[in-house]
Amino acid sequence: MTKILIMEDDAHQRRLIQRVLEHGGFEVVAAPDGESGLRIALSAKPDLILLDMGLPDMDGQTVAGLIKGSTFLADTPLVAVTAWPRDVAAEMAAAYGCDGYFSKPISARRFADQIRDLLAEYGSTRPEDGGSTH
Amino acid sequence: MQRTNADSPSPSRAARRPRCDLIPADAYTVAELTDIYNQTRIDYIVPMPMNPARLQEYIDNYDLDLTRSVVARTGDKTLGLAMLGVRPSHTWITRLGVVPDGRHLGAGHAMMSHLIEQSYNVGASYIILEVICGNVPAHTLFVRLGFEEVRELLILRRPPGAPKASVPAYDVVHGDESRALELLQRRRSAPSWLDEYESLRNAGSLASIEVTLADGAAGWLAYQTSVFQLGRLVVQTEQGDPASVAATLAHALHTTHPHKDTKTENLPALDEHLPGLQAMRYMESFRRTEMRRPLDPAINPS
Helix, strand or coil, rough: CEEEEEEEECCCHHHHHHHHHHHHCEEEEECCCCCHHHHHHHHHCEEEEECCCCCCCCCCHHHHHHHCCCCCCCCCEEEEEEEECCCHHHHHHHCCCEEEEECCCCCCCHHHHHHHHHHHHHCCHHHHHCCCCC | EEEECCCCHHHHHHHHHHEEEEEEEHHCHHHHHHHHHHHHHCCCCCCCCCCHHHHHHHHCCEEEECCCCCCECCCCCEEEEEEECCCCCCCEEHHHEEHHHHHCHHHHHHHHHHHHHHHHHHHCCCEEEEEECCCHHHHHHHHHCCCCEEEEEEEEEEEECCCCCCCCEEEEEEEEEEEEHHHCCCCCCCCCHHCCCCCCHHHHHHHEEEEEEEECCEHHHHHHHHCCCEEEEEEEEECCHHHHHHHHHHHHHHCCCCCCCEEEEEEEECCCCCCHHHHHHCCEEEEEEEEECCCHHCCCCC
């Protein structure tokens, strides 16, 4: 099953994304901050990382820089989730090597499909196929 | 504890408002203050959440006085938080926020009035604060309380990576924290609270770079370096074109630290070094307006 890591400090938002993705057939691991998120990323090797750009210990850009600078994680699709204005989000996500971004609030109805589309774009297996990615 | 309804614009609205209690922030643990702060920012344009370690660092670096900072409450409900930094000639209002369902009850006005009074009490000659551009309700409140805009300040980011743009040949000298502090005492530009000498000295882990270009241009850079990040950049040109000097300093910095992310706060939007930094891939993340309110001791409300 395709594994998604969510790094999101807001518990409500984290639970919402987790429920939506699990309902959509994904395996989900979640972290409330950058440090634990990086630890989970290194141990669980997710197929995609959803990164809130406003984390309480280190901000999203720093986390993105560390993920994309890691030989172990650099190829993992990284998607920013942010409340920033769209133009700033697009510029910042691209500059920090993110493979895409979602503006908050996410659409609970469409989010799992959007993630499936992203994974398909990056050559990952769809969750219903039951295979691993990359 | 201070109780107030004095922030109400009219008696009829005041009658409808619940009583707002102001409690000194030192009655709370840093973990509790962090939780309150995060609740107030949950729907902000740039939420910037913190954990207790980061808030404690913030308190220490920026000389926040918790005995003069306040939490606003009504009954059992926490409405908001406002903190006051205190230095000899001036004070700084920061971390002001009201929880989403506690707004429009006068808590923001009450906390601000309290911090203004505290600023008079410590003998400050003026108060400064910063508000994120686009936060109209906060800006309106500050103007109503006598604050005037001073300048716009930029928060800049640069992703990790060695410089790609080339610069003319230069000589470079790297310095340690004591050299950085020495250079900062020669600073000519007007700092914001975040990069005043005291803030940088408190933050520590400083280093410096001095460059001289072939055409005689020269300048220096003081900065903070941590495991993953560079920050708190202060650039000064001693001679020559500021943009060229800044680009050369940034080139030297990122050649030395190619794997580190960079975040630097409160560079004035009109700073002449900005084009040089932009040439080295610095980009604007967001901007703040710095505001200032003079304090005339003759009209101390207390």
